[in-house]
Amino acid sequence: MPTASTDRKIDRLLQLMAQNATVVLPGPKIASEIGVTRSTVWHYIERLRALGVEIKGHPSNGYQLQKLPDILAPSLLKLDAGEGRIGHKILHYFRTDSTNSVAMALASKGAEHGTVVVAEEQTAGRGRLGRVWHSEKSAGIYVSVILRPPLAPSAAPVLTLMAGVAVHQAVEIAAGVTADIRWPNDVLVGGKKVCGILTEMSAELDRLHAVVLGIGINVNHREMPGQLKAIATSLRMETGRAVSRALVLVTLLKELEKQYQMILLEGGQAAASRWAAASTFAEGKPVRVLTGTGEYQAVTAGLDARGALRVRRGDGREETLVAGEIVEVR
Amino acid sequence: MPKKSAGRGGEASEAAWNLKEIRALMDVLEERQISEFEMERGGTRIRIKRGGLAVETPQVPLYGNNHSHVWPAPAPEPSATPPASGMPAATDAAETVEDVHLVKSPIVGTFYNSPSPNAPPFVSVGDEVQVGQPLCIIEAMKLMNEIESDSAGEVVRIYMENGQPVEYGQSLYAIRPSHKI
Numbered sequence: 001m002p003t004a005s006t007d008r009k010i011d012r013l014l015q016l017m018a019q020n021a022t023v024v025l026p027g028p029k030i031a032s033e034i035g036v037t038r039s040t041v042w043h044y045i046e047r048l049r050a051l052g053v054e055i056k057g058h059p060s061n062g063y064q065l066q067k068l069p070d071i072l073a074p075s076l077l078k079l080d081a082g083e084g085r086i087g088h089k090i091l092h093y094f095r096t097d098s099t100n101s102v103a104m105a106l107a108s109k110g111a112e113h114g115t116v117v118v119a120e121e122q123t124a125g126r127g128r129l130g131r132v133w134h135s136e137k138s139a140g141i142y143v144s145v146i147l148r149p150p151l152a153p154s155a156a157p158v159l160t161l162m163a164g165v166a167v168h169q170a171v172e173i174a175a176g177v178t179a180d181i182r183w184p185n186d187v188l189v190g191g192k193k194v195c196g197i198l199t200e201m202s203a204e205l206d207r208l209h210a211v212v213l214g215i216g217i218n219v220n221h222r223e224m225p226g227q228l229k230a231i232a233t234s235l236r237m238e239t240g241r242a243v244s245r246a247l248v249l250v251t252l253l254k255e256l257e258k259q260y261q262m263i264l265l266e267g268g269q270a271a272a273s274r275w276a277a278a279s280t281f282a283e284g285k286p287v288r289v290l291t292g293t294g295e296y297q298a299v300t301a302g303l304d305a306r307g308a309l310r311v312r313r314g315d316g317r318e319e320t321l322v323a324g325e326i327v328e329v330r
Numbered sequence: 331m332p333k334k335s336a337g338r339g340g341e342a343s344e345a346a347w348n349l350k351e352i353r354a355l356m357d358v359l360e361e362r363q364i365s366e367f368e369m370e371r372g373g374t375r376i377r378i379k380r381g382g383l384a385v386e387t388p389q390v391p392l393y394g395n396n397h398s399h400v401w402p403a404p405a406p407e408p409s410a411t412p413p414a415s416g417m418p419a420a421t422d423a424a425e426t427v428e429d430v431h432l433v434k435s436p437i438v439g440t441f442y443n444s445p446s447p448n449a450p451p452f453v454s455v456g457d458e459v460q461v462g463q464p465l466c467i468i469e470a471m472k473l474m475n476e477i478e479s480d481s482a483g484e485v486v487r488i489y490m491e492n493g494q495p496v497e498y499g500q501s502l503y504a505i506r507p508s509h510k511i
Contacts, residue, residue, distance in 0.1 A: 128472060130446020153436035154498050157471040184471040199473040204480065205436045205499070211473070292440050292493030307471060323440035323469050323495070 007093050009034050010044050015075035017055070017065040026062040047094065051120055051138045070220075070245050072118045072141070079250050086114045086145055086260065087253040093119040098126045100214035103144035104200055107210035113148035116253065125216060126198060133196055133216050134228060141217040141249050145256060148210050150264070153203035156211055157322070158268035158307040160185050160199045161275045162259045163213045167195045168278050170252035171217070175235040175243045181279040183300075183309045183326055187217075191328075192233040194218045215252070219245045272303040281326065287311065291324040300326070364497060431481040433503040439470035441490040441502065451492075457485045458508070465503055468496060483507040 012034045017025060031038045042059045049055055054066035068076070074090040081087040089112065096102055099117045101124075106115060119142045125133035135142055147159065164185030171179045171187060171194060180188045187195035198214040218224075220242050221234035235243040262270045276282040285300045289311060298311035301318065309321040358364075368377040435441075443451040443466050452464050459465065459479045468475045487504035490496060 128469075128474065129442065129467075130449060153475070154438065157437065157439075157473045160471045160473050197472065201437075201473055201475045203436050203475060205434050292442075292495075322438050322471065 004091070004093070009036060010047065010094060011073040011075060011092055013041070013044050014048065014053075014069070014071060014073050017063065018068060018076060021065050021068065024057060024062040024064045027059050030063065051094070070242075071138070072120065072143075072246060072249055077246055077250055079253055081114070081253065081257065084112075084114060086147075086257040087116050088112075088114050090116045090118060093117070095119065095121045095123065097124040098122055098214075099142050099144040100126055100198055100200060100212055103146050103212045103214070104202070104210075107146050107202060107212060111146050111210075113146065115146040116143060117146075118143040118249065126214070127196055128198055133198070134225060134232075135216065136221055138245075139221045139234070140219055141215070141245050141252070143215050143249060143252070145213045145215070145253075146210055147213065147260070149208065149260075151208060152206060153201065153208045155268055155306070156201055156203070156208060157184075158263065158271045159211055159213065159260075160197060161303075161307045162263060162271045163197050163199065163215060163256070164195075165271065165274045165278055166252055166255035166259050167197070167215060167217065169255045170248055171195070171235065174248040174251045175219075175239055177235065177238055179278075180281070181275060182281050182328070183279070183303075183321075184307070189233060189235070189238045193231055194233055194235060194238070213256070217248060217252075219243050219248055267305075268307060269305045272305060272307045275307065276303055281309075281328070286329040287326040288329055289319070289321065289324060289326055291321075297329060364495070364500070430486060430504040430506050431483065432501045433465060433477060433479060433481075433505060435468050435477070435496045435498060435500050435502055437468055437470050437473075437475055438498050439468040439473075439475070439496060441492065441494050441496045442467040442469065443488070443490070443492045453485050453488075453503075455485055455488055459483065459485060459505065466490070477502065479503075479505060481505050481507050 013030060016030060016033055027038045027041050031041045034041075036044075038059060045055055045063055048069070048071075051071065053069040053071060055063050056066055057063040073092050077090065079087045079090070091102075093099070093102070096119045099119050099122065103111075103115070103117045106117065121137040122133070122135035122142045125135035125142060127133045149156065149159065161184055164181045164187060167185075167187045168179045168181050171177060171189065177189050179194070182188055185197045186193050194217060196216045200212045200214065202209040218232060218234035220236045222236065223229070224232045224234070224237075235248070259271065259274065262274070281287070281300055283300055283302050287298060287300055289296055289298050296313060298313045298319070301310040301312045303309055304320060309326070311319050311321060311326075313319065445452070445467065452466055453459055459482065461479060461482050463479045465477050465479050468477060483505045485503055486506045489501045489503065496502070
């Protein structure tokens with residue numbers, strides 16, 4: 001990953017400026033602190049400005065941070081996750097292809113449980129089944145979390161519900177909106193998606209190597225591009241004001257840790273009941289079920305212990321959905 | 331769903347299979363398009379294959395199954411079983427257990443043979459695959475499990491079709507290890 005060490009240095013630059021927010025920092029001082037040339041410092045400053053970070057000054061008289069930027073650099077997040085917890089190690093990229101691709105590659109090389117990969121911009125954000133995830137620069141949160149749960153692969157799908165519940169909580173707490181979860185883990189505000197979750201697992205028949213939770217949250221998008229307008233929204237579009245991405249991310253990582261510990265302690269059932277408490281889709285919701293082989297109408301009838309969704313069809317038959325999607329029938 | 335009643339292997343009260351149960355089981359397999367199914371209860375193993383529906387209940391001892399999953403892994407293809415219709419038959423001699431390596435599903439979910447709906451399949455019958463090469467994706471509740479080949483060789487059989495539901499431990503691919511050729 002060629003950008004990683006550059007990104008570490010820009011993070012260091014940001015940290016330096018944040019620690020000295022009221023003073024003008026001379027270019028040469030910054031250069032020697034982070035170990036690059038003065039012209040590289042200027043280049044980094046320009047990159048930060050392009051992300052919306054307000055920095056006064058120029059190479060001849062030094063630089064000053066105008067206000068604390070909403071950049072997801074580890075030094076600005078103040079998460080302080082303990083050893084072995086989610087977020088104890090955060091890799092921050094200003095730009096990468098896909099945080100999930102980076103995290104899966106890191107996981108295959110032995111990256112620890114709780115490692116987090118976050119990017120300001122994704123050039124190839126991925127959704128399910130080869131779909132693209134719209135990843136506007138510094139407007140959304142693009143984060144992937146590496147988990148190494150002591151679970152059988154067959155018990156892992158409940159982690160996708162856990163991710164949905166954690167996003168739901170984070171969005172409600174950090175942005176003050178009312179959110180809903182559509183099975184299994186689409187978080188909705190005002191009936192539209194604010195979040196997409198792509199979970200990837202590396203496993204053998206009876207041995208789970210790693211699960212990567214890839215989470216994209218639409219935070220400060222001012223509008224959605226054409227075809228997404230009808231189905232997606234952002235926290236800013238719903239609240240009418242800018243929402244701190246750092247606050248959403250920190251809340252999310254803390255919620256994930258909380259939910260994860262609960263699953264280890266109480267089992268998958270805990271995630272299923274937390275999910276059911278947060279979602280209006282759990283029971284009695286008329287939905288259209290889309291499966292790999294067709295679609296039909298049904299009414300939701302609760303989750304089973306694994307987190308699979310039970311639905312009742314028109315003729316009274318019950319089905320238990322392990323895969324597929326549902327959409328609300330209005 | 332038959333899983334709840336079928337899963338408690340070995341309980342004395344459930345020891346014997348009766349015809350009604352087998353019929354019900356066959357109906358479910360048909361409905362869910364499960365191509366083969368095998369389980370053991372009270373020392374009796376039942377094995378059902380769709381497509382010509384060969385039902386056999388040989389008396390065999392329980393083989394090592396140290397995990398508690400509801401659906402036990404199917405045994406390797408016995409050479410005596412006629413191939414299911416629509417599947418490529420192994421014409422060049424019966425394949426014994428040593429000949430092919432079976433890649434099985436670690437989760438219950440939906441089988442996808444390609445990375446996206448419009449992409450070509452990861453592999454086809456006759457392809458040579460390497461260790462670590464992606465074969466398919468199994469999805470459960472939006473958890474995508476890319477199944478990689480854990481053996482190098484030739485894909486001799488694909489048990490699943492795109493979009494089909496798959497059970498835990500169900501065979502997905504048969505691979506003839508290249509060192510045998």
